[in-house]
Amino acid sequence: MARVAIKKFVQDTSGGTMLFVGFAMIAVVGFAGMAIDIGYWYSVERQAQVAADSAAVAGGFEAMWGGDLAAVRAAAEDQAAQHGFEASAVTVNRPPTSGPNMGEPTAVEVLIRRPTSGLATTLLFRMEIEITGRSVAAQVAGTPVCLVALRSSGQGIMVNSDSSIQANGCMVHANSHSLSGIGSNSGSSIDAEAISVVGDYQGTGYTPAPDTGVPELPDPLSYLAPPANAGAPCDHNSKSIDDEGNETLSPGVYCDDLKINDSDVTFDPGVYVIRSGEFLVNSDSSISGSGVTFYFTDDAKFTLNSDSRANLSAPVTGDYPGILLFQDPSSSNTDNLFNSDSSSAFEGTLYFPKGKVMVNSGSSLGGGGNFSVFVARTFEINSDSSLILNSNYAASAVPVVPTLGARRIALFE
16 A cells, blocks of 8 residues: 555656746746846946046046146046945046057046945845946047037938028037938028038038048036936926016926926026926026026926027036036937027036927027037027027136037047
């Protein structure tokens, strides 16, 4: 009887399926955990690269103005710290010790390393990887850049229907590889100190003729970190100022639209987070403020409608010197409308890496400021409108960001 019982037990497969399912679930959970860790590692690696870019730019800028290695290292470590990386994770070399710029005395190399322990599941995986970021920055001299279209395919800049871009003493550049990376039609024009495009251009009205086949310009503001309060709770929801109001606003987080209708608004100095919706300045309204930075996130966009006016200048010091409008690079593509009159002034740098800048409705934008710099995914100037970019940097206390001036720091690696 014992032999019969043992034989039946050995031959019994009724629990085999559950055993297989159990092992399969362990594997599924393990791989799911590993996938989560890989996503986290990728996110931290991206942060490390942005921190390395920011630190290299800061170190390069310090070197450009005569700082010794200790000063260069301190500037780089300070920027890395703002991105969440301690000095112990940062190595600064001047000159670089590797890569194409090895030994170049004007170049600064920054390496960021942080070991990251990953535990996908206690059953299958345990591993430790090293998150790294590396960047090399160096000084270049030449024409200051005041308009950059970042899009690498399709049309980067289009000037339509008797419209114009006037870049006084500075360069217009498009990263597009397209045969029509820059375009003009119907009596439109671009007049600048220099015009360049990675691909080619179409149409007429260029002064001087664009240089074609030039290298791409790396995003000159990719090193910027979001404000510390970018994810903070809303201070204002659906804020609207109407009917000839005259109001002063303070820095904070503005959610789900900030609308100004037939009113005049002054912004106190500081950082304004515009989260989702639209920062809308309607006709017969005006906005003004010195030492201000507007950060657009969660697909927020900016609209300055016809017959409205803006007189804004960026901070001189602080977290965002020279940065006036700043779109979160993770936002979706947005259309940002600048339909204003010639008295408007935007003094500083406006940055829309995922946005289109549009000037419409016979507007004449920008002539009132000492200098303006626009960096965006694409530009479109329509319907007898003009975008005027001055470069009178010496007359302004607002600094040009270190990657865009006549003496500027460029990221090479």
